[in-house]
Amino acid sequence: MLLLAISTINLVEYAVVALVILALIYIVLKIGKNLLKWVFGVIINSILGFIAIFLLNYVFAINLPFTLPVIIATALFGLPAVGTLLILKLAGMLVA
Numbered sequence: 001m002l003l004l005a006i007s008t009i010n011l012v013e014y015a016v017v018a019l020v021i022l023a024l025i026y027i028v029l030k031i032g033k034n035l036l037k038w039v040f041g042v043i044i045n046s047i048l049g050f051i052a053i054f055l056l057n058y059v060f061a062i063n064l065p066f067t068l069p070v071i072i073a074t075a076l077f078g079l080p081a082v083g084t085l086l087i088l089k090l091a092g093m094l095v096a
Helices: 002-058 068-077 079-090
Strands: none
Touching: 002 068, 002 079, 068 079
16 A cells, blocks of 8 residues: 555656656747747848848948958948948948
8 A cells, every 4th residue: 555655656756757848848949949030030130131231331332341340230230320421421421
């Protein structure tokens, strides 16, 4: 009788541990999926920003300077940074 009580407790403990592990896996995968989607979006936006700078420089002859501040801004913010730099360039306020 004592052996049956011990094995039942172990079974319940194993079930609780398994449920906790499954819940943690679900949470990690949910956070990881959102994080991966965000990182992919930032990478795509940065690539599009560099393509926009290339087009502005070589197709439209706007000549945005390709300096370190411009590279960092474009890498971090992508197309919005290029738009801001373009507005600053056309207004004559781009110091880079």
